[in-house]
Amino acid sequence: MISDVALHDSFQQMFLSLWNIIQGGQSVISCKICGETLRAPMMLQKCSHVFCSLCIRRWFDSNSICPECRVPSSTGELYKVRVVEDIVELWERLAEKAQTLNDLVMSSRFRSDLFSNTEEPSPYVESGVLNSSDSNTGEEGFDAVGKRSRHSKMETPKRKQSKKKTDSFEGNRSSQEIAECPICGIHISIRLIQHHVDICLAKQSSTKESTSDRVPCSERLNRISTNTHTESSLESSFEKRPTTLWYKNLSDKKLKDILQYYGLSTKGDRNMLIRRHKEFVFRYNAELDSKFPRPVSSVIKDIQEWEKQQEWNSVPEEPQNIPLESSLSFNEEICHIAKSDFESLVQQAKRTVVKKRSNNRVSDLHEESMNNDDISVFTQHEEIENF
């Protein structure tokens, strides 16, 4: 008969290998441009590489090759791949569940490490012994051992039921007192509940930050029917799907009119207007590419956020434009060392120029001497160049 601990151990091993596979999947479904999980994945026609819609649209604004294989390509050759989007969604849900499970496994691992420290012989062997002979040692052993034997005795009938319940396997092992997590609703032993709630809370806040305006996967699936109608509302919010324009031919006024039409701000200089319009076009089209597009108002809000970020980013950029230290010091060094040489050369050159001018005036008289002077000017110029 397998002991509790051995079962738990094989569970851990199986889970860890599964966990590694899921972690490996992250690189498969992440965009090579932004490094994040694919959002509104788009496939290139010629090479079948997949990127986020927004990322690849921004890249194609200034380039026309595939970022991964350099095959010539353009925005017109982008295709939606709904299957990939569904797979990404499935993977996200899987990873979320696996993460909860992983936290549990890690915490229980930590606990078994504690046990192996307090009890000198290996806990795995000992628990087997205890199972058979706990009627003898149960009352008189150490406190820790006593607890263990008692709870393992009580667990035995439950174990068979719990084999398939992965969520609560930890709870069965450690204690008979089980509580429900107020956040994710998982059943868990009272001893571990504090630890688990901490993890749950941290995860909740992090997901809220990163995907504040995205709907959780499970909810999104429930809202498929309602969402089809929001998609059409985004599609029909403007008569024409916005595209990047030939900005050179547009006057400032026209540009502002266009921005106003889309409900964007018209502040800033011409470059800023153009950048804003481009960004809006990328984001709007990327939103259309996704399965559940958000309304235009939130796209506009995003753009305002983005502009704030850009401003914030451009402040520390300035010191970067200062010339590199060593090149500066090198130039200074050279100037310092060769200062006298430069000056004498410049003076020499000036003198010959003056001479040449005066010779020009009297050129009719001294043809021969001028020829000589010309040669000297030439040689001195050559000297400067050679230096």
Add this chain to the structure above:
Amino acid sequence: MAPSRRLYKEWEELERAKKQDPDISLYPTEDNLLHWQAKLKGPVDSPYEGGTFVLEIRVPNNYPLSAPTVRLKTKIFHPNIHAKTGEICLDILKTTWSPAWTLQSVCRAILVLLSHPEPDSPLNCDAGNLLRAGDLRGYRSVAKMYTVLFAKQE
């Protein structure tokens, strides 16, 4: 798309696979994710073997849509690296940059450039001329001297 998110991902990836690439150690400096430093070990069977070369990497605000600025802080004798400024002449840092590249892959490309100099587009004409004239021995000995003098301090 702020570059910091992607840079943070790259950093995480580097931390995870730290032992995979013993020739490159790459890390952000001064708590600024836009300013990185890398230490490259000179490739085996090249005159740079045994030296440690320090790279300074500055990441632009629209990274990864445009390439990072990379400069070699250690003095080196190489046809494609400027002797004084440390500027590197590498196509992927100029014209053929692609957002699929990472800072680590840039470092790898520079390592490859160290072992395979390209004398036809030189930034250091002395090194380029030596190679183009076929004086491999001269080039190797000068490069080795530079490595011993400047790249072996650490």
